[in-house]
Amino acid sequence: MDAVLSSTRLRALYGSSPLEHIKTLVIAYLLLKQTLQVYRHLRARGVIQSVQDACKWAVQEVMLLALRLPAARRKVDTELGKARIQIESKMIAQGPGVTRHLALPENGKTPDWILHEMEKMDAEFDNHSDWRDGKISGAVYHGGEDLMKVIMAAMERYSVSNPLHPDVFPSVRKMEAEIVAMCLKMYNNPNGAGATTSGGTESIVLAVKTYREWARAVKGITKPEMVIPETAHVAFDKGAAYFGIKTHTIPVDPITRQVNIKRVARAINANTIMIVGSAVNFPDGCQDDIVSLGQLATKHKIGLHVDCCLGSFIMPFLEEAGFPVKPFDFRVQGVTSISCDTHKYGFAPKGNSVIMYRNPELRRHQYYINPDWVGGLYASPTIAGSRPGAILAGTWAALQYMGHSGYLESCKSIVSAARRIAHGITEEIPELYVLGNPPASVVAFGSNSADISALEVGDAMSRKGWHLNGLSRPGAVHIAVTRLTVPHVDEFIADLKDSVREARFAPPGKGTMMTLYGLGSSSPVGPRLVGRVAEMFLDTLYKA
Ligand SMILES: *Cc1c(COP(=O)(O)O)cnc(C)c1O
Numbered sequence: 001m002d003a004v005l006s007s008t009r010l011r012a013l014y015g016s017s018p019l020e021h022i023k024t025l026v027i028a029y030l031l032l033k034q035t036l037q038v039y040r041h042l043r044a045r046g047v048i049q050s051v052q053d054a055c056k057w058a059v060q061e062v063m064l065l066a067l068r069l070p071a072a073r074r075k076v077d078t079e080l081g082k083a084r085i086q087i088e089s090k091m092i093a094q095g096p097g098v099t100r101h102l103a104l105p106e107n108g109k110t111p112d113w114i115l116h117e118m119e120k121m122d123a124e125f126d127n128h129s130d131w132r133d134g135k136i137s138g139a140v141y142h143g144g145e146d147l148m149k150v151i152m153a154a155m156e157r158y159s160v161s162n163p164l165h166p167d168v169f170p171s172v173r174k175m176e177a178e179i180v181a182m183c184l185k186m187y188n189n190p191n192g193a194g195a196t197t198s199g200g201t202e203s204i205v206l207a208v209k210t211y212r213e214w215a216r217a218v219k220g221i222t223k224p225e226m227v228i229p230e231t232a233h234v235a236f237d238k239g240a241a242y243f244g245i246k247t248h249t250i251p252v253d254p255i256t257r258q259v260n261i262k263r264v265a266r267a268i269n270a271n272t273i274m275i276v277g278s279a280v281n282f283p284d285g286c287q288d289d290i291v292s293l294g295q296l297a298t299k300h301k302i303g304l305h306v307d308c309c310l311g312s313f314i315m316p317f318l319e320e321a322g323f324p325v326k327p328f329d330f331r332v333q334g335v336t337s338i339s340c341d342t343h344k345y346g347f348a349p350k351g352n353s354v355i356m357y358r359n360p361e362l363r364r365h366q367y368y369i370n371p372d373w374v375g376g377l378y379a380s381p382t383i384a385g386s387r388p389g390a391i392l393a394g395t396w397a398a399l400q401y402m403g404h405s406g407y408l409e410s411c412k413s414i415v416s417a418a419r420r421i422a423h424g425i426t427e428e429i430p431e432l433y434v435l436g437n438p439p440a441s442v443v444a445f446g447s448n449s450a451d452i453s454a455l456e457v458g459d460a461m462s463r464k465g466w467h468l469n470g471l472s473r474p475g476a477v478h479i480a481v482t483r484l485t486v487p488h489v490d491e492f493i494a495d496l497k498d499s500v501r502e503a504r505f506a507p508p509g510k511g512t513m514m515t516l517y518g519l520g521s522s523s524p525v526g527p528r529l530v531g532r533v534a535e536m537f538l539d540t541l542y543k544a
Contacts, residue, residue: 157393176196195354200310203339204236206366225245231286275304312340349395431447
């Protein structure tokens with residue numbers, strides 16, 4: 001009775017029940033929150049791009065609906081079926097001479113049989129390219145017989161080791177710590193902290209995870225966002241997808257190919273955990289303005305990850321090698337982490353990279369610790385549990401074998417070769433232009449001319465035995481120069497001139513680059529269809 005009375009009195013006083021008041025407050029709060037989200041989104045993307053995105057999305061949805069119509073679906077299925085046959089015929093050896101090993105052999109085979117069978121498998125693919133020819137972008141970075149012997153000896157010696165058990169394999173623990181220390185020294189942060197990982201992707205994914213945990217613990221951020229240049233490696237998107245982080249992808253300046261700093265600044269908000277710069281980026285080998293990014297990171301007290309996965313053992317040697325270089329390492333205020341791939345220009349065996357942090361406190365957010373597991377106290381620094389100690393031994397051996405002077409020498413010859421390629425394109429091939437001003441080992445070229453597609457040129461280069469990388473937005477092609485490509489620079493430029501000529505007269509759209517990247521941008525549903533082709537490609541990887 002009292003309650004009813006007081007509630008009536010309240011209603012008389014305020015004109016509505018307290019419950020309704022709370023309801024109004026909650027609605028207002030939710031509206032405000034939504035508005036803030038929309039506002040931040042608009043601020044980061046800009047009104048024009050947001051409208052464009054919305055239109056693109058709408059067109060794409062309509063076309064996807066249209067593709068569901070039986071006739072359209074049949075057509076798509078037929079085309080995808082053709083693509084599947086093409087992919088499989090390229091990747092899977094066929095014919096009467098091909099043996100498939102689909103179940104365990106009843107009894108174990110002899111070592112001789114095993115090696116002989118491998119020889120047979122290698123011969124099954126008569127058309128596969130030999131990396132020793134020096135016509136492949138990236139992939140194998142050193143390839144010298146001498147270094148390979150050193151790495152193999154180290155890996156053999158530690159073939160059963162596992163750094164998960166430092167008490168059983170103490171020297172493997174020591175080697176890992178020393179690999180990290182050597183990289184920290186190279187990047188001018190000897191008192192920092194780091195870890196080795198299975199590759200650049202794991203280093204980047206871990207950095208993303210670290211900043212997510214750090215931001216939650218230190219800044220109370222529960223809806224994390226990050227801001228990355230469109231030229232940043234896709235591993236950042238992968239990390240964001242794994243860990244549920246919203247990303248704002250910021251365009252680069254079309255001339256300098258550096259991320260637009262003003263747009264980065266606009267995209268930062270109270271939920272931002274990290275921003276990203278590359279030194280150098282994968283697509284065109286250019287370097288972002290790390291100093292300006294550092295200022296933004298300092299001002300907003302957020303993380304700045306500099307991706308030196310590709311720059312690895314080239315960037316730190318540029319200055320001493322006499323090439324111009326802008327600041328990129330821990331000497332730049334605001335840089336809080338750097339990834340460096342030992343398995344690229346560090347010439348380590350594949351499966352090794354280093355993630356470095358400004359200080360040990362930040363690295364702690366990378367760890368996974370579970371004291372309650374039935375299997376015992378579990379603590380691991382990276383994603384893997386068990387890890388191959390052999391790779392660490394191989395990496396340590398490569399670093400010791402090369403030494404400072406070895407890397408300096410390789411920096412000089414590789415970067416000189418890349419500059420000769422860039423110079424050759426600029427001076428001798430008017431139909432093509434170099435993207436930005438790449439400071440290190442990667443050179444990308446686009447087309448200046450309306451009747452020549454750079455991707456078509458890339459396909460013509462493939463027919464001459466080159467394995468280059470196709471890029472989109474703009475359609476372009478890059479080469480990452482390695483020690484193996486250095487002696488082939490003149491051949492590269494000569495072949496490129498021929499390819500430009502061929503691309504001018506060729507009927508368009510038959511090569512792989514044109515199919516993949518041309519299709520991707522020729523229609524709003526292109527990316528979705530290319531995605532289906534990519535799925536088929538991945539399925540094919542596991543076809544025995
Ligand atoms: C290669 C590369 C990565 C990823 O490295 P993986 O070792 O392939 O996982 C990241 N960033 C850049 C710039 C790269 O070139």
